Amino acid sequence: MADRFVHQNFSDVVATAAALARLEFDGIIPLNDFAIHSAARIARDRTLPGWNEFAERCFISKVAMKRCWIESGLPTPRCTFTTVAKLLAGEFPDWDIWPAVIKPAFSGGGSRGVFIARDWDEAAAGLRQVERTYLDGEIVIEEFIKGSEHTLEVLVCRGNPTLLSISDKENYAGSDTVVQKLFFPGPVGHSYRKKLEPLVFAACRSMQLTDGTAHFEVLIRNGELFLLEVGGRPGGGLNLQPICEISTGYDYPALLATVLSGGSPDFERKRAEHLAWHYFPRGDGILRAVEGFASIKDEPDVVDAELYEEIGKPRFDLRNDLARPGYVLVRSSSIERARERAAKLVAGVRFVTTEAVGSSS
Missing domain, CATH: 3.30.470.20 (ATP-grasp fold, B domain)
Structure with missing residues (x-):
């Protein structure tokens, strides 16, 4: 489908903009977390549809993301924030909720650097092993909640969100962070659709999302919903294609390309399977x-x-x-x-x- 290849480290915004300066295009799609910064900036520079500065910041910093949700009164696990330097120096924030999830504000996704700690000693020891994945030096310390986990694909066009897909996730035995099985459409997640849909739509509004797609991760415990995190791009790997089209009937790549090139998406659906x-x-x-x-x-x-x-x-x-x-x-x-x-x-x-x-x- 592509008719031009540009060899460029796209996490470098200035260099990427320069490499694309002579090329004309109608839209720009970030396909992973490292691409969001450049895609958002270049889209704004060219007055193309994409993420505004506030949304971009929420997507590339879990600290900004969590603060946005907390200030908007949205349900998310209790948390606090610190830095790699402070934690390794023994300067701990006011926090006594254990076990806790230790995660980087930005690592590029894929659960890089995420682990569970039961006290400050475990937090410091675990961080020493993965600190290089904490790319901006900021840390989110979050209450560990056990429940069912789900991903949701939400397409946003001119500020109007549409829920495309809900999955159910199951982690590897003995792991609280690495997923082994995903099911589409997720039967557990879909049983909560009437609650999940307004929740993620409210999260989209709180982050001032305009045009693009968001990959949400949500947890359900005893009927209570919690926003975990969100990426400003499609779900990784096969989520964009072919999983969404097979399991929902929506042509995800075409819908996203239409939104990001200024068009109006047609939500016609094909026959779906599991x-x-x-x-x-x-x-x-x-x-x-x-x-x-x-x-x-x-x-x-x-x-x-x-x-x-x-x-x-x-x-x-x-x-x-x-x-x-x-x-x-x-x-x-x-x-x-x-x-x-x-x-x-x-x-x-x-x-x-x-x-x-x-x-x-």
């Missing part, structure tokens, strides 16, 4: 072989399947969403069938490993 996005289990040692994966992509109900781990290298450690082994995405006429089928395909893949050098049995 999807299960299931990541493979983690393992230890050195990966020597993967058995049973090669034939998966040929299965008629498999939309996509991918392996990220490499033969001869250590298994991934699940430190964040970018350290997962790979996945299979399955479509079916019901969510139960999609879930069962994905689980069966995942169980049929065997990761053959040997112990890493120096490890104990």
Whole structure:
């Protein structure tokens, strides 16, 4: 679809604007967190639809985002803010709610640098291991709430939001931060649609969103809703395409491109199916072989399947969403069938490993 390629580090706003100076285009779409800053600035400079300065700030700083929601009276876990330098120096904020989620104000997404701590000692020790992912040096310390987690895709056109998609998420066993399974449409999330929709729309208004798309993460505990965070771009990986179109009938890329080029989106929907996005289990040692994966992509109900781990290298450690082994995405006429089928395909893949050098049995 692209007819021009520009080799440029797009997290550098000035350099990106210069690299695109001679090119004419009708809209600019940020596809990940690192692109939001440049896309928003360049869109404003060219008077194209996009995020205003206030919205941009909320998207690239969880501190600004949380403050916006708190000041607007929206439900979000209790939190406080500090910096990497202060926490590692033993200068702790007034906070006594444990366990707590320690997360960077900006890391580029993918749960980079996010961990759970049970006291200040654990917070400092954990931060020392991941402090390089805290790219702006600011920290959000947030009350840890156990509940069901959901993602929502919300398209905003001239300030009017439309909810496109709701998913259900399940984390890896033993992990409170890394997702292993996602289901579209999420049956649990959709049972709360009448509450979720006005909540995320209110969050859009509080952040003064005008034109673009927002990827929300929301938690539900005992019927109570909490806004966790939001990205000013589509959900990562396969969310933009093909997950949204298959599971909702909406042509997400076309809708977003229409909004960001100044047009009016047509929300006509195609026939939808159910999807299960299931990541493979983690393992230890050195990966020597993967058995049973090669034939998966040929299965008629498999939309996509991918392996990220490499033969001869250590298994991934699940430190964040970018350290997962790979996945299979399955479509079916019901969510139960999609879930069962994905689980069966995942169980049929065997990761053959040997112990890493120096490890104990």
